Amino acid sequence: MLRSIALAALAAGTLSFSTAASAHNVWLLPSSTVLAKAETITVDAAVSNDLFFFNYVPLALDNLEILAPDGRRLAAENPHRGKLRSVFDLRVEQPGSYRLAVVNRGLFASYQLKGERKRWRGSPEALGREIPAEATDLQVTESLGRIETWVTLGKPTVPSPAGQGLELRPVTHPNDLVSGESARFVLLLDGQPVSGVEVTAIRGATRYRDRQEEMTAKTDERGEFAFTWEQPGMYWLEASAKDGKVSVPAAKERRLMYAVTLEVMPQ
């Protein structure tokens, strides 16, 4: 039930995102990640079990944040929302790395009303307004999720961290991945390395094999984790965490989620 609400929230393009939705994969899929010349790329955005097949619901683009190499925010071109996926174009013109992210912030609440358990989602402002005064046993959870991909024209550069929630800091650059090699990254929580968090990596084209063949790694005391890519392809990395660093007083817990689509080139 909670899962379907969370997914509905994503599908409807509301503010919320919950780790309860992590049973489904949320992803951005760029047409290219390594460019030699200024050109337009296109990106699919969807929620589905199969990577990277848009066969469930689109990912809302309301909270799309595109960071250019010079640090400026860019707007997507030609955004479109279909029944199964969202799509947008991006003109990649500056040398360096672009970070494309859908950042979803919001609240989930559950409460008791007239003997029934009710569920709610929305913004902090709407919380006081929309939860009935006679509600009891109110439980509020804050959520913050980032769904990313990176694209580089020419030489890779490293954008400054967003500083909020979970995100990745390169040791190996996300657009410098080759099969047979290992890649190392730092997982940040609110801009600081975070240890003991499990990160999962799954190669795309899951439809064409019997097992997910997922790899897992745990961040070490420096927040670092590494994967060795056995095959080229598009990979989906995901990590989630919980803590009590809420920004809304009513919330007890904060749920954090990070996912990134990475392209691993053949050797």
Add this chain to the structure above:
Amino acid sequence: MPYRKIVCALLGATLVHQAQAAELAVQLEIPRLNVAEYHRPYIAVWLEGERRDVHNLSVWYDLKMANEEGVKWIKDLRQWWRRSGRELSFPVDGVTSATRAPGSHRLSYTSDGVLARLPAGNYRLVIEAVREVGGREVLSQPFAWPPQQPARFQLQGKEELGAVVVELKP
């Protein structure tokens, strides 16, 4: 100061130097392929030193397309792109030029030309070829520079490159 003498001495030194120019020559065959859609391959020839230093020698890409559109696909020379290409802006003087037709092509790099500033050491000559709607192939040959004696290496490509002969002359 006998200005003329200095000039003569310099000239003499240059002449001697030229007479002793060391050479790295590459005879490279682009195979003729019987395929429905043929495009000339993009080819990169470069040297890699022991400190992962890269020295670009020749890069061939499609110069015929309008607005340098041919640069878009240069990243498909994947290994070269990672080692060096992504650091450059195109065209690169003395390095980039047009793609070439099937057949045998001779490339010569000398100590009084592009190799003038190449430090002595062990190198790997790398040749990477990639063809639109075709395949990709990489060949390499280790050697020491400057060469102490003549040497000849014969390499054989399987798909995108044919016979490659590498010759070193002291």
